[in-house]
Amino acid sequence: MSRTTGTVRIVGAGLLGASVGHALATQGVDVVLDDASRATLTLAVDYGAGRRARPGDAPGLVVVAVPPDLTAEVVAAELAKHPGALVTDVASVKSAILDELRDAGADVSRYLGGHPMAGRERGGAISARADLFLGRPWVITPHAATTDAQRRAIEDLALDLGAIPVVMSADEHDASVALVSHVPQVVSSLLARRLAEAPENSVSLAGQGLRDTTRIASSDPELWVQILGANAGPVVEVLREYRNDLEHVIAALEAPDAPGARRAIAEELAGGNVGVSRIPGKHGTSRRFSQLVVLVRDQPGELARLLTEIGEAGVNMEDLRLEHSPGAQVGLAEISVLPEAEARLLAHLEAGGWTIAGAFA
Amino acid sequence: MSRTTGTVRIVGAGLLGASVGHALATQGVDVVLDDASRATLTLAVDYGAGRRARPGDAPGLVVVAVPPDLTAEVVAAELAKHPGALVTDVASVKSAILDELRDAGADVSRYLGGHPMAGRERGGAISARADLFLGRPWVITPHAATTDAQRRAIEDLALDLGAIPVVMSADEHDASVALVSHVPQVVSSLLARRLAEAPENSVSLAGQGLRDTTRIASSDPELWVQILGANAGPVVEVLREYRNDLEHVIAALEAPDAPGARRAIAEELAGGNVGVSRIPGKHGTSRRFSQLVVLVRDQPGELARLLTEIGEAGVNMEDLRLEHSPGAQVGLAEISVLPEAEARLLAHLEAGGWTIAGAFA
Numbered sequence: 001m002s003r004t005t006g007t008v009r010i011v012g013a014g015l016l017g018a019s020v021g022h023a024l025a026t027q028g029v030d031v032v033l034d035d036a037s038r039a040t041l042t043l044a045v046d047y048g049a050g051r052r053a054r055p056g057d058a059p060g061l062v063v064v065a066v067p068p069d070l071t072a073e074v075v076a077a078e079l080a081k082h083p084g085a086l087v088t089d090v091a092s093v094k095s096a097i098l099d100e101l102r103d104a105g106a107d108v109s110r111y112l113g114g115h116p117m118a119g120r121e122r123g124g125a126i127s128a129r130a131d132l133f134l135g136r137p138w139v140i141t142p143h144a145a146t147t148d149a150q151r152r153a154i155e156d157l158a159l160d161l162g163a164i165p166v167v168m169s170a171d172e173h174d175a176s177v178a179l180v181s182h183v184p185q186v187v188s189s190l191l192a193r194r195l196a197e198a199p200e201n202s203v204s205l206a207g208q209g210l211r212d213t214t215r216i217a218s219s220d221p222e223l224w225v226q227i228l229g230a231n232a233g234p235v236v237e238v239l240r241e242y243r244n245d246l247e248h249v250i251a252a253l254e255a256p257d258a259p260g261a262r263r264a265i266a267e268e269l270a271g272g273n274v275g276v277s278r279i280p281g282k283h284g285t286s287r288r289f290s291q292l293v294v295l296v297r298d299q300p301g302e303l304a305r306l307l308t309e310i311g312e313a314g315v316n317m318e319d320l321r322l323e324h325s326p327g328a329q330v331g332l333a334e335i336s337v338l339p340e341a342e343a344r345l346l347a348h349l350e351a352g353g354w355t356i357a358g359a360f361a
Numbered sequence: 362m363s364r365t366t367g368t369v370r371i372v373g374a375g376l377l378g379a380s381v382g383h384a385l386a387t388q389g390v391d392v393v394l395d396d397a398s399r400a401t402l403t404l405a406v407d408y409g410a411g412r413r414a415r416p417g418d419a420p421g422l423v424v425v426a427v428p429p430d431l432t433a434e435v436v437a438a439e440l441a442k443h444p445g446a447l448v449t450d451v452a453s454v455k456s457a458i459l460d461e462l463r464d465a466g467a468d469v470s471r472y473l474g475g476h477p478m479a480g481r482e483r484g485g486a487i488s489a490r491a492d493l494f495l496g497r498p499w500v501i502t503p504h505a506a507t508t509d510a511q512r513r514a515i516e517d518l519a520l521d522l523g524a525i526p527v528v529m530s531a532d533e534h535d536a537s538v539a540l541v542s543h544v545p546q547v548v549s550s551l552l553a554r555r556l557a558e559a560p561e562n563s564v565s566l567a568g569q570g571l572r573d574t575t576r577i578a579s580s581d582p583e584l585w586v587q588i589l590g591a592n593a594g595p596v597v598e599v600l601r602e603y604r605n606d607l608e609h610v611i612a613a614l615e616a617p618d619a620p621g622a623r624r625a626i627a628e629e630l631a632g633g634n635v636g637v638s639r640i641p642g643k644h645g646t647s648r649r650f651s652q653l654v655v656l657v658r659d660q661p662g663e664l665a666r667l668l669t670e671i672g673e674a675g676v677n678m679e680d681l682r683l684e685h686s687p688g689a690q691v692g693l694a695e696i697s698v699l700p701e702a703e704a705r706l707l708a709h710l711e712a713g714g715w716t717i718a719g720a721f722a
Contacts, residue, residue, distance in 0.1 A: 117568055134656070136568075139566070166562075166565070175563065179555060179559055180568070183552065184571050184574045185570070185630075187551075188574050188633065189634075190629060190633065191603065192633035194540060194636060195541075195636035196639070198540055201533065202533075205478055205537050205538065205541050205542075209546070210542065210640060212574070212576045213573070213576075215574075218634055218638070219630070228614060228626055229614075229617040229622075236614045236615055242607075243607055245551045246604055249600065250604065254593070265582075268551060268554060270582045271550070272549065273550075273579055274557040275559075276553040276556070276575045277579070280564065280565060301668075304667075304668030304669040311665045316660070320683040321683070322680055
């Protein structure tokens, strides 16, 4: 049984909107879908994400799931069209939308912003799944006019979708996502950009470090221009601090043998060690795991065989990465386990004939 | 049978040196190990990476595998001690070492530098494995005095270790690794550094994008200060271009509604798209794969069961990533397959009762 009751209207039937609709509809909630594109709407309805609007629909909750640039305008229209409804959204910026609504004279007492941190921002109803929000933070940003009942309604929505409600102010949200999402996007894109005109020979030496660091650089520029533009203030603030650190490194490397130069670089790198250790890992902990690196031949079923043996050893993998080298017909599976399980697993796998390419604490 | 013949002397019995020794020794090569640390040497000998030096040893090849800061000094000493030997090294910078040797008056006609791109620079003989170099590029950097026979000897060494020899000049090498390895390290460390003093609430919103982008920020500062210091020129060159792009983004975000601002940001992001598309994937190709995201309960054996079914479907995984959300008792397995196999695998997994959280081209 869902916590959310009554009719929920979802405006925007792309990845996020259709995923919300699908998850609620499978729990028996009456979901009304709307989308500016007839084709997108049809796809989402066929997919089971909700029904088309009918005259007389009286939604208690409206979820606006349109691109960030359009969010405030659509929220304002929905507030006007449905005077009895609480209106929320899923845009990845929050203060700018609230400001825009206030400037437009909208009734913000019925608007409460939200932001599901739902991983990839890749698109279309066809990718929508009920599980998109499972275990992800769903930020809710109350303002001065927000009531407890309104906050609980959006918390219920998040809980119905399997997400974890996190309440903070719009400003705190924007500063946080600037730091953990928007600036990483800029940093990664600018790094990848350096490869655009690099000699083939240079790029051919790329390893896993570069691949990881630039993975998100393949994101959609159009969407990200909207996000960065709408959160420009907080993003610039972090980017300026980043630039200051970068200037220190450049200055130190321009005279690497000058007194203090190496210490300056070491301090920047050590600061990175501290920062990365604060990122929560699995289950919200920042606990460190031991890694075993195992050689896996590049054949169907080989990795399954490995993981079956790990299961037989009674060891739970905390994380798994498969790494391929260009030109190689083998992969390296990096398996993270609790430190106390490492020796047991190592012995078990070696007994099973696996080649252990490394073991790291 | 190894291509490398005669006695090989390895100076420095840490991860790289012991791995080279172990791989050669298992192929029957006479490997002599040396290390400034008696404990490290004992560990590596016990591990099977070679034998201790004896009076009268006459190595034809010396491999210097000491930290970058010490490499030139040790190479020079080995050139003097073994006048019949070709001396190579494994340091991740090349021009600075050659310059230092010339300045010191060493006989560089018997020195030919190398750099195995062997992934993690994590340490100690205990992690050393014969497979460390398998399928990885091994850069060889001939200079004016290098003969074909010398180049072939180091190519043979690389091939004996399963690596792929790549020949380029020391300058080209240094510019290449600045781009694909050293600058990504700086960029990632500086990004992670922004998290060091961030509020707990902000860091708790971190997702997979941030985790990927900052993964290498946990690298050893001491080692990286040496690497960056020794390759300062090429690194600064790339960092300056990076800084210019960063300045453009900051300027555009300081006035995001000014004419041209959004286009400027979009161009930077689109440049990142181009750059990341050039990074070679598995088997040296930059072919794009389709991804299926499958929900996996967090229990021993669940992932094995999934991969067994993938094997049964006759589909070869090109890549696999397991992603955990903080607080969630489920993981998301992102499986990359050839585009033509996607629909078949999707149908097979859905028939097997798996929850597909997404499908992306």
